[in-house]
Amino acid sequence: MTLASYWHLLRGNRNLRLLWMAQIVSEMGDWFYSVAIFSFLLDLTGSAQMVAFAFLMQVLPQCFMAPTAGVINDRISRRKVMIFADCARAGIVLAMMLVRTRGMLPLLYVLLLLETLCWALFEPAQRAVIPNITEGDEIPIANALQSATWSVNFALGAGLGGLVLVICGHETVFMVNSLSFVASALLIRAMKFAEPHAENLPPLRPRDLVDFSPIAEGVRYVRRDPKLLATIFVKGGIGFMGANWVILPVLGERVFRIQIHGLNSSQAGALGMSALLASRGLGAIAGSFLGGNFAGTNRARLRWTILAGFAMGAVGYVALGAAESMALAVLALVMAHAGGSACWTASSTLLQKQTDDRFRGRVFSAEFAFSMLMVSISSFAAGQAVDHGVDVRTVAVATGVAMLLPVAAWLAAGRAWRES
Numbered sequence: 001m002t003l004a005s006y007w008h009l010l011r012g013n014r015n016l017r018l019l020w021m022a023q024i025v026s027e028m029g030d031w032f033y034s035v036a037i038f039s040f041l042l043d044l045t046g047s048a049q050m051v052a053f054a055f056l057m058q059v060l061p062q063c064f065m066a067p068t069a070g071v072i073n074d075r076i077s078r079r080k081v082m083i084f085a086d087c088a089r090a091g092i093v094l095a096m097m098l099v100r101t102r103g104m105l106p107l108l109y110v111l112l113l114l115e116t117l118c119w120a121l122f123e124p125a126q127r128a129v130i131p132n133i134t135e136g137d138e139i140p141i142a143n144a145l146q147s148a149t150w151s152v153n154f155a156l157g158a159g160l161g162g163l164v165l166v167i168c169g170h171e172t173v174f175m176v177n178s179l180s181f182v183a184s185a186l187l188i189r190a191m192k193f194a195e196p197h198a199e200n201l202p203p204l205r206p207r208d209l210v211d212f213s214p215i216a217e218g219v220r221y222v223r224r225d226p227k228l229l230a231t232i233f234v235k236g237g238i239g240f241m242g243a244n245w246v247i248l249p250v251l252g253e254r255v256f257r258i259q260i261h262g263l264n265s266s267q268a269g270a271l272g273m274s275a276l277l278a279s280r281g282l283g284a285i286a287g288s289f290l291g292g293n294f295a296g297t298n299r300a301r302l303r304w305t306i307l308a309g310f311a312m313g314a315v316g317y318v319a320l321g322a323a324e325s326m327a328l329a330v331l332a333l334v335m336a337h338a339g340g341s342a343c344w345t346a347s348s349t350l351l352q353k354q355t356d357d358r359f360r361g362r363v364f365s366a367e368f369a370f371s372m373l374m375v376s377i378s379s380f381a382a383g384q385a386v387d388h389g390v391d392v393r394t395v396a397v398a399t400g401v402a403m404l405l406p407v408a409a410w411l412a413a414g415r416a417w418r419e420s
Helices: 003-012 014-045 048-075 078-098 102-128 138-168 170-189 206-210 213-223 226-232 234-254 265-294 299-322 326-354 357-387 392-402 404-418
Strands: none
Touching: 003 014, 003 138, 014 048, 014 078, 014 102, 014 138, 014 170, 014 234, 014 265, 048 078, 048 102, 048 234, 048 357, 078 102, 078 170, 102 357, 138 170, 138 265, 138 326, 213 226, 213 357, 226 234, 226 326, 226 357, 226 404, 234 265, 234 299, 234 326, 234 357, 234 392, 234 404, 265 299, 265 326, 299 326, 299 392, 299 404, 326 357, 357 392, 392 404
């Protein structure tokens, strides 16, 4: 795949173009406001654990929401699910402007929880519709494009988010993010495509949301195929690097501040945090093209890309812990998250090619749940370690060592393909 491949696909596929534009505006706003939240919490509490807890509210509830989200996405229009989630998030983020003091932090955590539940509906729907709006060799191009766009949005949003925060304040950042969800909903509303999974099905009733038979059916479907089962856990392996949501804000705020004349320590820390998060995004950009361009639709290459990605994450975080300068920290993060992004892109393509359309919502919801569970565990552990006196560099090295576990697990899972 070349850059021309992405251009031709976007130019010729209106639905993918609209979905891509929606992704750009909403994700850019997300990264703006993530920097604002982490900086606000560190200023207000000085606790890494408070940052970890805020992040937990953004990810852990998805694990519990995933079974219901999968059933919803396999029963009704995924396009309508995405529109609903965007509209709800616009109002939720706007309400975050009410949080001004430490005493109002419980409200912030409740709002983060609600936004997370909406995200748990949106993300599986977004990935599940890709095979409905693309075909054949367009699928890995669309996956690589989504992953690269996420990475570019992360790099630009995190980098610019610190500047906007310093200049305009966190309330402006929340307003921008709220408007981005409105724009995303309008773009998705303009999409027109067939959704065969929802045809000839009875209306979804409230009691269906607590009916576990569709979930059990999905579990049986996955268990029949060891290759599919192994692939579902790939993003869970990437989740070991979820500790970065604590490591990078603390490193930026305490170790790699960007001192510019006229800025106070809080503002210098916010810029350092932005720079490290942007470096993470730059690595993810490179990894998304590696996962798409090198592997394509070749299943053997997709599997090798996943193995290499896990190894890059391990080496990168060990190097981050040893970095003595911002430049070395940036290089280490680029390597680690290039590997993570390559794993993400390659595993998405494998799942889309292995899964029947009528099960796709449940499969992607389950995959997302495992991923968020591991991210939650690793970020919580990192926050606890830092607040109990463990040096943040040591936590980074431990994260790299932990990434050797998915390396070993994926090597063991290779038997499923060799025996098929």
